[in-house]
Amino acid sequence: GNAPPPPEEEEEAEGATADDDETPVAEEEDAAAAVVDDDVADGDDASDDDASDDSSDDGPVPRQSSDSPYPLLDPPVRVPDPYGWLRDDARTNEEVLSHLKAENDYTEAVTGRLSGLRKSLYDEMVGGLKETDHSTPGRDGPYYYYSRTFEGKSYSSHCRAPVVVAAAAANDGDDAYPEVKWDGAADSPILDGEVAYLDENALAEGHDYCSTGSVSVSPSHDLVAYAVDRSGDEKYRLVVGDIGTGEAVDEDETPECDGSVRWGSDDGTLFYLKMDDQHRPFQVYRRRIGPARGEGEEDELIYEDKDDLYYVGIYKSSDKRYLFVSSSSSETGEVHYLDLRDPDATLKCVASRRKKVLYDLDHRDGSWLIATNYREEDPPSPNMRLMISPAEEQCAHKWTDMLDDKGVKMFDGGLDRALDDVHAFGGHAVATGREGGIPRVWVIEFGDDDDDGGNDANAVTDFTRLSFEEEAYDVCLGANYEYESRDLVVAYDSAVTPPRTVAVPMNDPSDASKRRVLKEKVVPGYDRSLYGTERLAVPSRDGGVEVPVTLVYRKDVMERHLETGDPIPLHLYGYGSYGMNVEADFSAQRLPLLNRGMVYALAHVRGGGEMGRQWYEEPHGAKYLCKANTFTDFVDVARHLIEARGLTSPDRLSCEGRSAGGLLIGAAVNMEPEMFRCAVMGVPFVDVVRTMIDASIPLTAGEWEEWGNPNEERYFEYMRGYDPTMNVRGG
Numbered sequence: 001g002n003a004p005p006p007p008e009e010e011e012e013a014e015g016a017t018a019d020d021d022e023t024p025v026a027e028e029e030d031a032a033a034a035v036v037d038d039d040v041a042d043g044d045d046a047s048d049d050d051a052s053d054d055s056s057d058d059g060p061v062p063r064q065s066s067d068s069p070y071p072l073l074d075p076p077v078r079v080p081d082p083y084g085w086l087r088d089d090a091r092t093n094e095e096v097l098s099h100l101k102a103e104n105d106y107t108e109a110v111t112g113r114l115s116g117l118r119k120s121l122y123d124e125m126v127g128g129l130k131e132t133d134h135s136t137p138g139r140d141g142p143y144y145y146y147s148r149t150f151e152g153k154s155y156s157s158h159c160r161a162p163v164v165v166a167a168a169a170a171n172d173g174d175d176a177y178p179e180v181k182w183d184g185a186a187d188s189p190i191l192d193g194e195v196a197y198l199d200e201n202a203l204a205e206g207h208d209y210c211s212t213g214s215v216s217v218s219p220s221h222d223l224v225a226y227a228v229d230r231s232g233d234e235k236y237r238l239v240v241g242d243i244g245t246g247e248a249v250d251e252d253e254t255p256e257c258d259g260s261v262r263w264g265s266d267d268g269t270l271f272y273l274k275m276d277d278q279h280r281p282f283q284v285y286r287r288r289i290g291p292a293r294g295e296g297e298e299d300e301l302i303y304e305d306k307d308d309l310y311y312v313g314i315y316k317s318s319d320k321r322y323l324f325v326s327s328s329s330s331e332t333g334e335v336h337y338l339d340l341r342d343p344d345a346t347l348k349c350v351a352s353r354r355k356k357v358l359y360d361l362d363h364r365d366g367s368w369l370i371a372t373n374y375r376e377e378d379p380p381s382p383n384m385r386l387m388i389s390p391a392e393e394q395c396a397h398k399w400t401d402m403l404d405d406k407g408v409k410m411f412d413g414g415l416d417r418a419l420d421d422v423h424a425f426g427g428h429a430v431a432t433g434r435e436g437g438i439p440r441v442w443v444i445e446f447g448d449d450d451d452d453g454g455n456d457a458n459a460v461t462d463f464t465r466l467s468f469e470e471e472a473y474d475v476c477l478g479a480n481y482e483y484e485s486r487d488l489v490v491a492y493d494s495a496v497t498p499p500r501t502v503a504v505p506m507n508d509p510s511d512a513s514k515r516r517v518l519k520e521k522v523v524p525g526y527d528r529s530l531y532g533t534e535r536l537a538v539p540s541r542d543g544g545v546e547v548p549v550t551l552v553y554r555k556d557v558m559e560r561h562l563e564t565g566d567p568i569p570l571h572l573y574g575y576g577s578y579g580m581n582v583e584a585d586f587s588a589q590r591l592p593l594l595n596r597g598m599v600y601a602l603a604h605v606r607g608g609g610e611m612g613r614q615w616y617e618e619p620h621g622a623k624y625l626c627k628a629n630t631f632t633d634f635v636d637v638a639r640h641l642i643e644a645r646g647l648t649s650p651d652r653l654s655c656e657g658r659s660a661g662g663l664l665i666g667a668a669v670n671m672e673p674e675m676f677r678c679a680v681m682g683v684p685f686v687d688v689v690r691t692m693i694d695a696s697i698p699l700t701a702g703e704w705e706e707w708g709n710p711n712e713e714r715y716f717e718y719m720r721g722y723d724p725t726m727n728v729r730g731g
Contacts, residue, residue: 064709073713081690083725121592128523128588132186136501136519138489139163139176140481141221148196150186155200158215158224161191176487177503177518197224197243204230211236213259218267219320223249225270227259234259234279238272240289250289262314262323265340268292271302271314271323278698281312284325302347303327303336308701316340317363318424319483326360330578330705333358337393351396356380364424364446365457366391370399371411371419371431373613381413382614386422386431388458402444404463410444418612423477426484428506432477437548437610439475439583441466441490443509464509470494472535472550474583478502489518493586495533495552495602498523523588530554531594533584538640540633544620545611547633548604549641550584557597561647570599570648572638576607576630577660578706579616599647605633605664624708625718631667638668638675650675658682666724673729686724689716 204210213227227236359372607622662684708715
């Protein structure tokens with residue numbers, strides 16, 4: 001969650017803030033913030049700029065949106081903030097530091113008796129990790145690229161090996177995936193001819209902190225561009241290194257990059273993002289390097305979005321022809337494109353932003369492949385549609401649904417099948433999304449390319465969803481560097497299956513016998529046969545949905561429970577915000593709990609996107625004025641596991657959530673404190689109202705599209721009803 005307001009203030013639910021130095025705590029602890037402009041407080045609409053600007057004594061109140069019709073709070077409502085004094089952005093306030101030390105000392109005094117168990121759990125969790133390891137090598141042109149980790153070292157090393165050398169041992173003469181014969185030693189190469197072209201451990205030497213953003217190899221494979229932050233303030237410096245010599249050939253000493261870096265069509269051009277004062281990426285720059293850079297040449301600003309609600313991002317089309325510049329909030333977006341093959345090209349807009357319409361795209365054979373919730377009439381479709389149009393600017397009027405080989409819309413935006421993304425290949429496209437609460441991958445096959453590059457080149461001849469044996473699992477795209485690849489690389493795991501990388505032949509994706517496991521994560525001491533998993537569906541109290549739940553356990557523990565009926569210790573985990581999914585994936589860190597007889601349960605509550613965007617959006621999801629569905633779903637799952645399933649009991653039930661998941665846990669425990677024995681809240685976002693009324697906190701304005709703006713009466717009253725810090729029950 002965001003930081004709390006300053007200590008001197010009691011926030012007013014109008015978004016106004018007082019001067020930090022005017023009202024010392026000792027003088028008046030409940031001092032109110034300044035009253036906002038009367039005209040806006042009376043309900044008049046604010047301007048576009050007012051909607052996102054920080055409020056002040058003489059400025060208008062931030063609104064949910066520039067055209068919001070809902071009244072502001074009038075008169076203002078004081079919101080006490082007893083913990084606001086703990087805000088110390090500089091981390092130097094001695095009173096705060098002393099308090100934190102005292103809290104830590106108290107924790108140690110209370111839990112010191114558990115130190116032996118803590119150490120055992122930690123050692124077992126670390127023991128389940130293979131620290132000296134590598135990622136799956138993937139071919140990109142003349143090299144296989146992969147990364148390595150080493151026991152005792154905190155960071156990764158980025159490596160590559162030449163195809164000519166490594167392919168000598170490849171199976172059946174296929175050099176797409178080399179045969180790895182690594183002996184497991186840290187000083188042995190993964191593939192013959194291995195070169196570490198960027199060692200993050202070397203970058204970190206002599207620094208207390210080190211983080212890298214993008215690491216991108218140039219089109220010629222001679223240079224590597226990367227962004228590095230050695231201060232911890234998430235401001236990155238841009239560096240270009242020569243892979244052959246290891247020397248830096250270009251370096252931007254100004255730490256303003258957000259960490260995103262993309263190459264142009266050659267080694268002479270880079271694109272990167274800068275952030276505003278709120279740490280929001282908002283500008284795209286083009287930087288010439290090497291001989292292409294003139295003496296004294298400044299980097300060129302090619303795009304800027306000043307609206308605080310919108311975050312700017314950059315990525316390239318799969319065929320590497322276009323640079324895409326996306327600018328989006330959580331509800332609205334637009335994409336510009338730059339033809340990298342044309343040195344005189346300028347940015348053009350695919351389709352101008354329209355309220356509550358999102359879209360993303362890729363390029364294939366003269367067409368945009370588009371994932372969007374666009375509809376000609378309002379409201380937008382519940383889920384994303386898969387659409388196609390000529391690769392032109394301002395082409396929304398030409399978007400049409402993509403049809404399968406039977407003439408049926410592959411993704412119509414309805415409730416049954418949710419589309420997340422589309423990735424183009426030379427002869428195929430791959431769609432990722434969800435169906436039945438499970439992540440899915442679909443392979444789309446096209447006919448022969450049309451020489452004119454028209455839509456006929458993208459006529460679909462086959463549409464196949466990948467299938468797997470397990471009932472619930474997690475699957476997503478792996479590293480697919482080659483546009484003309486015959487295979488699709490996916491990453492797969494489940495609650496009981498460690499992560500593996502699988503190559504799927506796109507010409508025959510249904511035949512599981514033709515798939516090739518490229519790498520499977522080794523989990524020391526793990527025996528899959530000892531563990532079981534199952535999927536439950538729990539009815540919600542509003543009667544509208546069934547909440548999926550994934551259980552994972554030791555088989556002998558569950559068998560003993562079924563024989564005796566005795567309740568089992570159970571740990572229930574949830575998140576439920578931002579449309580983010582809690583997947584039925586593998587975690588070695590759960591094993592010490594399972595081995596001690598616990599059941600681990602994942603509650604896929606509303607607010608995530610497990611069942612599609614309708615699981616997240618109004619009116620039946622868990623956002624804005626239906627956010628409470630997240631909390632009631634979680635409580636309903638807990639009650640079902642106790643009462644209907646008889647699996648556990650309140651004195652044996654613990655729960656956990658992190659960040660916005662911490663909000664879930666705080667609200668659930670406030671609702672049903674007798675239901676849980678223990679609650680774990682990691683970096684919890686529990687001061688919702690106080691945070692959301694303070695537009696001075698970085699990135700708050702963008703959060704209004706998740707929670708609502710409590711400066712408006714309807715959101716304030718609703719959020720006050722579930723804010724964990726405002727609903728603690730006595731007793």
